[in-house]
Amino acid sequence: MASCMTDSFKVHSCAHKRIHDKNDFEVEPTEKQRITMLSDKPVRKSNKENSMCNVTIKTKESHSENHKKHEKKAPKQEKAKHEFLDKLYEMMIKDGFMKARDRNEKVVEFSYPEELKQKIDFDLGSKTSDEKILSLCQDIIKYSVKVAHPRFFNQLYGGLDEYSLGGCWLTETMNASLYTYEVSPVFSLMERVVIDKMLGKIGFEDGDAMFCPGGSISNMYALNIARYFKYPEVKKKGIKGIPDICAFTSEKCHYSIGKGVAFMGMGLDNLINVKTDANGKMIPEDLEKKILEAKAEGKTPYFVNATAGTTVFGAFDPIDEIADICQKYNLWMHVDGAWGGGALLSKTYSPLLKGVERADSMTWNPHKLMGVPQQCSLVFTKHKGLLEQCHSANASYLFQQDKFYDVSYDTGDKSIQCGRKNDVLKLWIMWKNKGDEGFERDIDNQFECAKYLAQLVQEREGFELMLEPQCTNVCFYYIPKRLRGLERTPEWWNEISKVGPKVKEGMMKAGSMMVGYQPDGDFVNFFRMIISNLDTVKSDMDFVVDEIDRLGKDL
């Protein structure tokens, strides 16, 4: 055994030296040049080294001829792999990370789909050289939107933290699947630590959670465990075996609640919309009214969703008042904090979720306000064991109960998935680096930037703030010069509705920034600025206002 280990070390060390030997490595001229450049002098294999290598390989007598050939070839193949990865890594650091975060660089290099098909060779078929693949990778970076850029304000995610990025790379390298402790020992324990930490922030004294592929799926989990909690027989008998249940959510909730209800076979007619006030918050009195109406119609209310940070306006529903109603009518209360959940890390802004500890479940996406790379989302519940009871299938090939270790660390049967990606490491490593204080500082900064932008919008000619920011969403109109001071007729609003798409086209084609626009209810297209990049600074807000003015004033 000892000599075998020594021998294999010799193979390795010989292989290392052999990278400079032109006879052993049929490298392209450019590669030869690169290798020569990297070493002071090209190293010639000495006779001694030569013989050591030969001896080492010869000692593996039990190996087949094929295997020997493979061993001889291995250093060359390994070297090629390293070189490919080295070059890709360098490109990712330089262009995917550093350049993408540079305010002097473009956020996007926009091409129409047909043009882009010409620019990138997407076709699959014959084997492609490393050189070509690397050049394709360069194009992939070039034509992808730089979500890490400080002027990307388009959606509820963005920025790129270096520790988290490192966590992503390490995640992909380890390629763990988080169903059992046996294949994922480190990350199983890590998940538990992060879940406990976040349960503590929510105020669920005990409980459980599951990392899910996004906020939408997290909300669906909540709808499902709530139904199972009330009607455990649904798992066996299906929806025909239980009453005609219905759920309640505000008219400004995320669309995933509707998707979930439809997916679960409840039907969209059984999702009842509750009215919101001028700020987009659920009106509790309307919730109670709708519950009573549903009961009178013979429906069985079971679930209420309160949103903590609505997608467009960033409104926080009054959780405490909604909890009172849920308690009164014995309904499951879920808080969709996919967006605003991160406020729980701030002493200043956590009161926005006052009463969240009274909920039965909560969705929270660290990939939004906390700036963790996609995807990182969790569903929490204070009902320990429920996720497992509701979703378990007891697959005997995976979740054997007679394993030699504590099988409570096998978390896979709580999930609706089988294989489950490691989404915890990038969050854990970022939290390790920032500490609680760092996250709090960054969350506070985002809220401060949103307030600063709202102030700019109020002060600047041509801009109109729609409502005070509640989360880090800032919603406003821009009025081009020719439309200022005119009567606000339907025609005038029709003209205003064209401003968003036009300005958006301008910014995309210039590559200067990305800000979203949308209509909402009775409102025609307006801008929705989202701050979810932890590196955002106030001067970025100045830039946004100047750029919209530049692109829109003469429309």
Ligand SMILES: Cc1ncc(COP(=O)(O)O)c(C=O)c1O
């Ligand atoms: C309030 C809210 N809930 C849920 C979601 C869905 O999250 P995901 O995009 O991760 O599915 C979003 C997405 O923007 C959201 O704003």
